[in-house]
Amino acid sequence: MRLVIFEDKKFHNFFPIAYLRPAFELRCGHTSFYEKIIRNHPGLPVSFFCREYLAETFSSRMPRGASVNNLFTLKDDLLVFNGSLLVDDFRLEAEGNEEAAFNEDGDLLYARINKETAGKLPADDIFTFLAAAAGKIPAKKVSGLILIRYQWELIHHNPRAIDSDFRIAGKKGIEGEIHESAIVYGPVERLYLAPGAKVHPQVVIDTYSGPVTIENGAIIFPHSRIEGPCYIGPETQIFRGNIREGCSFGPVCRVGGEVEESIIHGYSNKYHDGFLGHAYVGEWVNLGALTTNSDLKNDYGNVEMYMPDETGKWRYIDTGDPKVGSFIGDHTKTSIGTFFNTGSHIGVMTLLMGTGKVLPKFIPSFAWLVEGAVTGGYGYEKLLETAKIATARRNRALTEVDRKLLDYVYELTRPEREKAIKKDRKKLLRS
Amino acid sequence: MAEYQEVLSRVKKVTARVLNAEENEINEGSQFAWDLGAESIDSIKLVAGFDEEFGIEMDEAEAVQVQSVGEAAKFIMKYL
Numbered sequence: 001m002r003l004v005i006f007e008d009k010k011f012h013n014f015f016p017i018a019y020l021r022p023a024f025e026l027r028c029g030h031t032s033f034y035e036k037i038i039r040n041h042p043g044l045p046v047s048f049f050c051r052e053y054l055a056e057t058f059s060s061r062m063p064r065g066a067s068v069n070n071l072f073t074l075k076d077d078l079l080v081f082n083g084s085l086l087v088d089d090f091r092l093e094a095e096g097n098e099e100a101a102f103n104e105d106g107d108l109l110y111a112r113i114n115k116e117t118a119g120k121l122p123a124d125d126i127f128t129f130l131a132a133a134a135g136k137i138p139a140k141k142v143s144g145l146i147l148i149r150y151q152w153e154l155i156h157h158n159p160r161a162i163d164s165d166f167r168i169a170g171k172k173g174i175e176g177e178i179h180e181s182a183i184v185y186g187p188v189e190r191l192y193l194a195p196g197a198k199v200h201p202q203v204v205i206d207t208y209s210g211p212v213t214i215e216n217g218a219i220i221f222p223h224s225r226i227e228g229p230c231y232i233g234p235e236t237q238i239f240r241g242n243i244r245e246g247c248s249f250g251p252v253c254r255v256g257g258e259v260e261e262s263i264i265h266g267y268s269n270k271y272h273d274g275f276l277g278h279a280y281v282g283e284w285v286n287l288g289a290l291t292t293n294s295d296l297k298n299d300y301g302n303v304e305m306y307m308p309d310e311t312g313k314w315r316y317i318d319t320g321d322p323k324v325g326s327f328i329g330d331h332t333k334t335s336i337g338t339f340f341n342t343g344s345h346i347g348v349m350t351l352l353m354g355t356g357k358v359l360p361k362f363i364p365s366f367a368w369l370v371e372g373a374v375t376g377g378y379g380y381e382k383l384l385e386t387a388k389i390a391t392a393r394r395n396r397a398l399t400e401v402d403r404k405l406l407d408y409v410y411e412l413t414r415p416e417r418e419k420a421i422k423k424d425r426k427k428l429l430r431s
Numbered sequence: 432m433a434e435y436q437e438v439l440s441r442v443k444k445v446t447a448r449v450l451n452a453e454e455n456e457i458n459e460g461s462q463f464a465w466d467l468g469a470e471s472i473d474s475i476k477l478v479a480g481f482d483e484e485f486g487i488e489m490d491e492a493e494a495v496q497v498q499s500v501g502e503a504a505k506f507i508m509k510y511l
Contacts, residue, residue: 353472368475370472370475370476371472371476373479375475375478375479375491376475376478376491377475377491378475378491378492378495379490379491379492379493379495380492381492382492418488425479425482425483426483428475428476428479429448429449429476429479429480429483431476
């Protein structure tokens with residue numbers, strides 16, 4: 001029996017935060033999508049299927065022997081999951097009839113395929129395999145399971161996912177250090193302070209609205225307020241933070257100022273004052289002091305985001321949601337006083353200089369924003385140098401595999417970047 | 432040589448505009464930072480200005496290394 005987790009074809013709905021990772025590696029609640037699926041099916045070998053250019057870096061983050069894009073592993077009894085399925089305690093039993101479950105839009109959510117059927121299906125690629133399987137085994141329509149379709153939905157579902165992950169983890173109480181002047185306001189059983197976590201004096205942890213988890217090595221410095229539901233990952237530090245409900249911070253983040261209903265994937269800094277709301281921040285991002293994003297339009301209308309479709313054509317999408325902040329790609333750096341508009345798409349490894357005004361809603365990957373204009377700046381190699389310095393500060397190296405991935409995405413995003421640079425050239429020269 | 436002089440003249444014109452300098456105070460040997468007061472952002476604007484003036488797309492990383500007006504003209508000629 002094998003667990004199969006696949007990235008479906010709508011990964012572009014998660015750009016920019018999914019340029020450097022499969023969509024199933026995005027965080028919602030305590031963990032990523034795929035970690036929840038594995039959690040619910042312990043002990044099974046796992047095969048992952050994702051965009052080919054991500055396979056090498058994703059493999060390097062997995063335990064040795066993990067299977068990525070290996071079609072030979074499909075000749076087995078299979079429990080197949082769409083990697084964008086946000087499971088709480090939903091699990092597929094190993095024993096059972098073959099079935100393929102779809103949502104009302106016809107997206108495959110999960111399937112149980114036995115070895116005999118699997119062995120006869122074409123396996124040129126995962127989608128051919130799954131399409132053939134769907135044609136052979138009983139199909140059913142399922143409601144009540146959450147398939148995340150767009151990146152802003154991660155934020156929308158984050159509070160509930162934190163709640164669910166806390167419940168399923170089953171860990172509660174204080175195992176770390178908490179100063180006597182720190183206050184747990186609300187049920188203490190809705191706090192989990194892991195061994196090695198520290199809460200300094202004059203901190204308030206409010207669990208009335210939801211549970212709070214503070215992982216090993218995390219430190220909450222004085223005059224911070226943490227409101228549940230909230231997840232604070234290993235070795236993350238909170239400095240005078242006003243952490244409102246619905247936030248998840250991955251490992252090794254530095255967070256201060258006001259943050260509300262946001263996800264910081266990991267290894268990123270928002271150390272200083274400034275507001276971050278309804279946002280998803282990738283890895284290795286540094287938000288300079290007073291970087292602030294808007295998550296609500298002045299007219300309270302729905303927010304639009306500039307996104308590519310499956311053909312690579314860019315257009316504005318109505319999110320259907322009045323509360324949408326910024327989506328900030330890995331390795332991006334902002335200067336002091338950078339202001340993001342609602343629904344901002346900020347690419348990978350951009351270098352942004354604040355202007356005192358709200359920046360454009362779309363900034364392509366690897367661009368330098370200078371005086372409000374998209375430019376090529378000092379070039380790609382200079383951005384890589386900065387990335388090497390930033391990762392080294394956290395004792396991580398920018399490896400050859402990472403470099404290869406960045407080179408690929410640099411070329412992938414070239415068309416929209418060059419278009420924006422040409423378009424903004426006159427604006428830059430007028431400034 | 433004539434071609435170089437024409438390019439140099441246009442480089443001086445762009446430089447004057449971007450750096451708010453007097454064109455007649457810019458000569459072939461003028462250093463952008465040292466003589467003309469260009470800051471780091473200005474070098475990005477100069478590259479954009481030259482790209483726009485000459486209809487070229489220079490490699491940014493190489494272009495921002497150019498230190499003087501004359502070197503800029505020679506660098507630009509590689510793209511013409």
